Amino acid sequence: MTPAIEVRAVEKHFGNVSIIKDLNLSVAQGERHAIIGPNGAGKSTTFNLISGYLSPSSGEIRLNGNVISGLRPFEINRRGLSRSFQVTNVFARMTVWENVRCAVLWATGHRYAFWKNVDDLPEVRRRTAEILEDIHLSHRRDVPAGLLTYAEQRELEIGITIAGGANVIMLDEPTAGMSHAETERAVALIRRLTEGRTLVIVEHDMSVVFGLADRISVLVYGHIIASGTPEEIRANPKVKEAYLGEEAH
Amino acid sequence: MTSTAASASDIAAKSSGQNLRFYGLWVIAAIALVVLPLIFSSGGSLTSFSLIGIAIIFALSYNILLGETGLLSFGHAVYYGLGGFAAVHVMNAVAARGWPIPLPLIPLVGGIGGLVFALLIGWVMTRRAGTVFAMISLGIGELVGSSSLILRSVFGGESGISTDRTALPHIFGWTFGPQIQVYYLIAFWVLVSAMAMYALTRTPLGRICNAVRDNPGRVEFIGYDPHVVRYLAYSFAGFFAGIAGGLAAINFEIANSAYLGAVQSGMVLFATFIGGASYFFGPILGAILVTYLQLGLTSLTSVWQLYFGIIFIGIVMFAPGGIAGLLMMHRPLIRAGTLGMVIPSYLVAALPTLALACGVILSIETVARYTVTGGEGNIVKLLGIPFNTTAPATWGIAAVLVVGGFIVARITWRRIAEAWDRAASIARDRGYLA
Amino acid sequence: MLELIVISTLNGVLFGMLLFLLSSGLTVIFSMMGVLNFAHASFYMLGAFFGYQLTKWIGFWPALVLAPLLVGAVGMAVERYGLRNTHKHGHVAELLLTFGLAFAIEEIVSMIWGKSPVDYRVPAALDFPAFTIFSTNYPAYKIFMLAISVLIFVALLIALKRTRVGLIVQAALTHPHMVGHLGHNVGQVFMLVFGVGSALAGLAGVIAGPALVTQSDMAALLGPILFVVIVFGGLGSLPGAFIASLFIGLVQTFAVALNGSLASTFGPLDPSIGPSVLTDIWNVTIAQIAPVLPYVLLVVILIVRPMGLLGTRET
Numbered sequence: 001m002t003p004a005i006e007v008r009a010v011e012k013h014f015g016n017v018s019i020i021k022d023l024n025l026s027v028a029q030g031e032r033h034a035i036i037g038p039n040g041a042g043k044s045t046t047f048n049l050i051s052g053y054l055s056p057s058s059g060e061i062r063l064n065g066n067v068i069s070g071l072r073p074f075e076i077n078r079r080g081l082s083r084s085f086q087v088t089n090v091f092a093r094m095t096v097w098e099n100v101r102c103a104v105l106w107a108t109g110h111r112y113a114f115w116k117n118v119d120d121l122p123e124v125r126r127r128t129a130e131i132l133e134d135i136h137l138s139h140r141r142d143v144p145a146g147l148l149t150y151a152e153q154r155e156l157e158i159g160i161t162i163a164g165g166a167n168v169i170m171l172d173e174p175t176a177g178m179s180h181a182e183t184e185r186a187v188a189l190i191r192r193l194t195e196g197r198t199l200v201i202v203e204h205d206m207s208v209v210f211g212l213a214d215r216i217s218v219l220v221y222g223h224i225i226a227s228g229t230p231e232e233i234r235a236n237p238k239v240k241e242a243y244l245g246e247e248a249h
Numbered sequence: 250m251t252s253t254a255a256s257a258s259d260i261a262a263k264s265s266g267q268n269l270r271f272y273g274l275w276v277i278a279a280i281a282l283v284v285l286p287l288i289f290s291s292g293g294s295l296t297s298f299s300l301i302g303i304a305i306i307f308a309l310s311y312n313i314l315l316g317e318t319g320l321l322s323f324g325h326a327v328y329y330g331l332g333g334f335a336a337v338h339v340m341n342a343v344a345a346r347g348w349p350i351p352l353p354l355i356p357l358v359g360g361i362g363g364l365v366f367a368l369l370i371g372w373v374m375t376r377r378a379g380t381v382f383a384m385i386s387l388g389i390g391e392l393v394g395s396s397s398l399i400l401r402s403v404f405g406g407e408s409g410i411s412t413d414r415t416a417l418p419h420i421f422g423w424t425f426g427p428q429i430q431v432y433y434l435i436a437f438w439v440l441v442s443a444m445a446m447y448a449l450t451r452t453p454l455g456r457i458c459n460a461v462r463d464n465p466g467r468v469e470f471i472g473y474d475p476h477v478v479r480y481l482a483y484s485f486a487g488f489f490a491g492i493a494g495g496l497a498a499i500n501f502e503i504a505n506s507a508y509l510g511a512v513q514s515g516m517v518l519f520a521t522f523i524g525g526a527s528y529f530f531g532p533i534l535g536a537i538l539v540t541y542l543q544l545g546l547t548s549l550t551s552v553w554q555l556y557f558g559i560i561f562i563g564i565v566m567f568a569p570g571g572i573a574g575l576l577m578m579h580r581p582l583i584r585a586g587t588l589g590m591v592i593p594s595y596l597v598a599a600l601p602t603l604a605l606a607c608g609v610i611l612s613i614e615t616v617a618r619y620t621v622t623g624g625e626g627n628i629v630k631l632l633g634i635p636f637n638t639t640a641p642a643t644w645g646i647a648a649v650l651v652v653g654g655f656i657v658a659r660i661t662w663r664r665i666a667e668a669w670d671r672a673a674s675i676a677r678d679r680g681y682l683a
Numbered sequence: 684m685l686e687l688i689v690i691s692t693l694n695g696v697l698f699g700m701l702l703f704l705l706s707s708g709l710t711v712i713f714s715m716m717g718v719l720n721f722a723h724a725s726f727y728m729l730g731a732f733f734g735y736q737l738t739k740w741i742g743f744w745p746a747l748v749l750a751p752l753l754v755g756a757v758g759m760a761v762e763r764y765g766l767r768n769t770h771k772h773g774h775v776a777e778l779l780l781t782f783g784l785a786f787a788i789e790e791i792v793s794m795i796w797g798k799s800p801v802d803y804r805v806p807a808a809l810d811f812p813a814f815t816i817f818s819t820n821y822p823a824y825k826i827f828m829l830a831i832s833v834l835i836f837v838a839l840l841i842a843l844k845r846t847r848v849g850l851i852v853q854a855a856l857t858h859p860h861m862v863g864h865l866g867h868n869v870g871q872v873f874m875l876v877f878g879v880g881s882a883l884a885g886l887a888g889v890i891a892g893p894a895l896v897t898q899s900d901m902a903a904l905l906g907p908i909l910f911v912v913i914v915f916g917g918l919g920s921l922p923g924a925f926i927a928s929l930f931i932g933l934v935q936t937f938a939v940a941l942n943g944s945l946a947s948t949f950g951p952l953d954p955s956i957g958p959s960v961l962t963d964i965w966n967v968t969i970a971q972i973a974p975v976l977p978y979v980l981l982v983v984i985l986i987v988r989p990m991g992l993l994g995t996r997e998t
Contacts, residue, residue, distance in 0.1 A: 051470065073469040083470055091463035093527075094456075102460045105453045106472030112481055114454040121453075164471055321775050323782075373985055380719045381918070383778060384910045385985060391907045392978035399971060400963045511903065515786065522779060552794050558787030565780045566765065569772045617794045 002065035004029045004168050004198035005050060005081075010059030010069070012045060012222075019045050020222040023059070027168075027215075032199040034209045037219035038242075043202045044086060046219065047172050050200075051083040052076040063168065078106065082166035086173045086202075088153045090160065092146030096137050099145050099156055101128045103163035127163070134193060135159040151182045155189065162193050169193075170200045175208055187212060210234075218242070275444060282436040286429055295428045297544055302435040303496045304540045306442045308520045308532035310489030315518075316526030317450060318482040319462030320375070321383045324390025325490055325517050328363035330397070330509030332491025334404060335362025336498040337412045344416035351420045352499065356438050359495020360488045367487025375479035378465060390514055397506040409505025412498065425499070435496050442492055447529055449485060458482050516543075519557055523564050525571025534572050552617045559609070585676035594668040598661035605658050607631065608650025615643055686817040691940045692933070697825055699932025700832035704887040705905070706912045706924040707839065708880025714919040715855040716873055717774050718766060721781035724906035725788040726881040730754045730888025731897045732792055735803040743806035751886040758881025762874045785902065793899035803897040828890045835883065843921075848872060856919055908935075911977040915984050917994020926992060931977055938973035 005027040012020040020042050027033045035043050048054040050061055052073035061069040068076050091099050101118070104127045110116060118124070132138045135155045140148065145156055154174060162169060174190060175183040187208055190199070203209050209216060210230050217227040218239050226236045233239055286295055307329055314320040336359040343350045374385055397404035404410070415426045423430050449455050457478050460468050465475040498504045507513065516539065524535020539557070546553035568575050582588045614629045619638045629636045629643070636643040676682040709723045733753050737746035761784065769780045804810075805824045812820030843849040851872060895901070912931055916923030945965045946952070952965050984991060 072474070074472050074474050077470055077472045085467075089464065089467045091460050091467065093463050094459055098456060098459070102456055102468075103471040105457065110453040112454050112457070112473075112477065114449060114452045114481070114485075116452055117448070118451055118453050118456050160467075160471065319775075321778065373982070376985075376989060380713075380717075380774060380778060381914070384719065384914055385981070387907055388911055388914070388978050388981040392975060392982065395975040395978070399967050399975065400960055402959050402963050515782075518779075518782070552790060555787060555790035555794060558783055558790055562765075562780060562783040562787060565772075565776055565783055566769055569776050613794070620795050620797070 006062040010056045034213035042222040081168040083170035084161040090145040097141040103160040107164040302439040304536035307493035308536040312532045313486040318458040323387035326513035328487040328490035329494035332359030332363040332494030333498040333504035336495035337504040356495035360492040363491020364488040371483040411503040525573025528573040531573030581682040585681040587672040590672040601657035605654030611647040695933035695936035699929035703928035722784040724902040726884035727888040728902035730885030731892035734889035751882040754885025755878040755882030759878035762877035800898040805893040917991030920993040923993030941969040944968040
């Protein structure tokens with residue numbers, strides 16, 4: 001089967017500085033894949049490259065077998081890849097309901113329609129209500145997103161990301177800054193919402209990573225030094241030396 | 250799942266209730282537009298209403314950019330003006346060739362004129378948002394404004410191009426000679442355009458415009474190209490501005506380069522922002538106020554534009570939501586029943602604030618008349634009291650009012666803020682404020 | 684012809700240097716604070732009118748020093764009491780504030796000094812021809828303007844390379860997001876930069892006033908051209924602003940000096956065609972389209988190179 005995401009020999013330079021060097025990554029369909037690595041290893045850059053926020057200096061990225069490197073973010077999104085952001089990135093002046101609904105519109109085929117009443121689209125309404133229910137924000141539906149608590153904004157962020165029904169979901173540190181209880185709730189949420197889809201996640205919290213991921217890739221200085229199941233990664237001496245050894249103690 | 254279904258049907262019920270209120274409001278607006286000239290039937294008020302109607306459409310079209318999509322344009326009059334010129338040329342052609350196009354359809358010609366130019370130039374213009382867009386819009390405004398003086402055959406040079414609205418085919422025996430008939434024509438287009446623009450805010454495109462305003466970067470990751478969204482919003486704004494320009498051409502029976510100019514662009518920005526860009530009805534309020542002030546102040550003072558500038562700066566600094574924003578701030582307090590807590594502080598603040606305002610007005614008028622007459626004695630009348638512009642007493646009173654008023658007013662403003670915080674926190678506790 | 688080229692080049696460079704006195708301040712303010720100061724040209728106008736008034740009271744030379752300082756003080760007050768309070772509402776609100784200010788300043792100036800040009804004359808000490816090329820006397824005052832502009836240009840360059848604030852400004856030009864990390868005195872740096880920028884605009888006004896027309900619409904006429912200059916040069920690029928200032932200064936000066944039109948080059952059109960857009964374009968002289976040229980350049984650069992000549996930022 002074609003992998004959901006395949007990154008081949010991707011490099012990214014900013015001026016003379018090379019952030020990503022010979023990056024190779026393969027994420028199978030339906031797999032939950034975590035990318036870990038020390039700060040500054042290039043995890044966010046990898047996300048930005050795959051989702052089209054940046055284009056690679058060289059190399060190739062494929063989504064479900066089709067080349068997406070060089071495409072604009074919205075083109076990649078329309079091909080079924082959706083990502084969240086490390087820093088909360090919602091539509092602050094719009095209500096929670098409007099936030100999620102906007103994320104549903106393209107996928108339900110309404111696009112730039114200016115001849116339809118947006119309140120009068122049953123399919124959109126149903127999906128929006130479902131997602132609000134899923135992310136436990138139904139009771140906050142009429143609150144402007146900018147006024148939500150931090151944890152609620154993180155949940156809304158996940159809601160916006162999955163709302164379009166993309167089959168490849170990329171979450172950038174979804175539990176950053178959350179309390180222990182909030183993290184557990186968020187992990188349960190992610191597990192449930194990405195059922196049957198492909199998930200790529202960047203995460204610092206090792207309990208989240210080892211609890212959630214089927215496979216893990218370790219990124220150090222813009223290069224993947226190991227890729228495997230959680231057990232393999234735990235046992236890998238290179239990983240221990242480069243990463244876990246420093247951070248675990 | 251059952252709760253999802255329940256909440257979805259809730260929403261359906263809620264939106265049908267909203268629909269009822271929504272149609273009710275438009276019916277009331279329509280009735281008001283019909284009845285208005287029957288109550289105020291003087292020629293002067295008919296002219297004012299006509300101008301206000303045109304200004305409402307123009308300001309609402311501007312708000313498609315500013316309030317809905319977050320695009321700050323300094324050159325929106327380009328579309329108003331081109332709409333006006335398109336209308337005048339077609340009116341003259343209709344009159345000369347005897348085409349069967351009645352006058353009530355001419356505003357649509359203006360709209361198409363605005364739309365075509367917006368479609369042509371909009372793609373390059375809307376590539377960026379924010380400050381760059383603002384600067385480019387200013388540049389295009391200047392470009393079209395200056396070109397209009399060169400292309401004399403199209404724009405008629407300094408004097409403009411005039412037309413005769415009664416020369417078009419009449420329908421239902423209406424010649425559109427009398428101002429009352431022109432008023433009703435404008436009122437009809439105000440209603441139609443306002444409804445269309447309101448409807449636009451409630452379409453998928455309208456909502457995505459809001460999303461682009463709030464966070465263009467994120468929009469790219471939910472499948473939309475913000476550039477296309479801005480382009481479409483820009484085209485709609487051009488279309489409705491063109492309708493307003495077409496109506497202006499009918500009303501004045503002339504189109505000239507002033508239609509396209511920087512002053513016109515500035516006025517629509519003032520009207521929209523003073524009224525409040527965050528609410529649909531804000532620009533309507535602003536258009537009414539600014540047009541009314543423009544008509545009223547010109548006869549009272551020679552420096553009326555300065556007052557606009559001061560009001561505008563005050564709104565930008567202290568009430569960026571405009572008048573509509575100020576009004577709507579009170580809604581949760583009314584619902585929570587805590588409005589009574591802030592009213593006394595308003596009343597206390599009213600007196601020193603008024604004194605400050607009087608001081609500012611007295612200073613401005615004194616200086617204005619002093620310089621015009623080159624230092625000779627001149628009388629300013631304020632609240633019925635005559636002040637001699639050369640008398641030191643006048644200058645002293647103005648200074649005392651400004652300085653004293655400001656010091657006292659500042660204390661009372663702080664009291665308003667405190668009272669407001671108390672009232673708002675109770676409203677929050679009662680669940681009327683997020 | 685040669686005479687025209689020499690004189691126009693001189694005048695063009697002069698106008699370009701004046702533009703740079705304004706656009707450099709505008710660029711630095713924009714880069715550091717994110718504010719496009721709409722009122723920048725208004726400070727230039729204030730400089731001219733302050734210069735005129737002070738010249739009447741205390742003479743030109745004291746006015747040359749005092750008027751820019753006054754304008755700088757006004758600028759610092761605007762930053763301290765206006766922009767700083769508006770900052771929390773975002774850049775659009777700041778831009779609108781300066782727009783309102785530009786409007787109000789124009790009204791105040793025309794209220795005090797009237798709408799017609801004031802009699803701001805070249806000081807007697809400089810009112811003689813500096814040299815004669817061909818048959819044209821080149822006024823000494825223009826040479827003086829050029830000298831002042833070049834002097835300020837050099838002083839700015841040194842200030843930028845040698846002083847602490849200069850280094851901060853340089854850092855801000857290349858890394859605008861880092862300005863926020865300057866520490867507790869960021870407010871003072873902003874106020875200072877805004878004040879110096881305004882004072883430079885004021886100085887440009889004081890020296891340009893006698894040579895050009897000192898009138899209450901001079902800000903509205905020059906303001907849009909300034910925006911063209913900084914977009915054309917590339918937002919946030921000082922060298923870009925310099926090149927664009929000179930370029931636009933030269934283009935406009937040459938255009939004004941040229942009286943040719945398509946009709947004078949290729950002969951008049953057949954009169955039977957009648958008036959149309961074509962005859963308008965055919966008969967218009969280059970001098971007449973001079974006011975439009977900067978905006979045409981703006982459109983061209985936006986299509987060809989949207990980030991401007993030397994711009995690197997996508998903002």
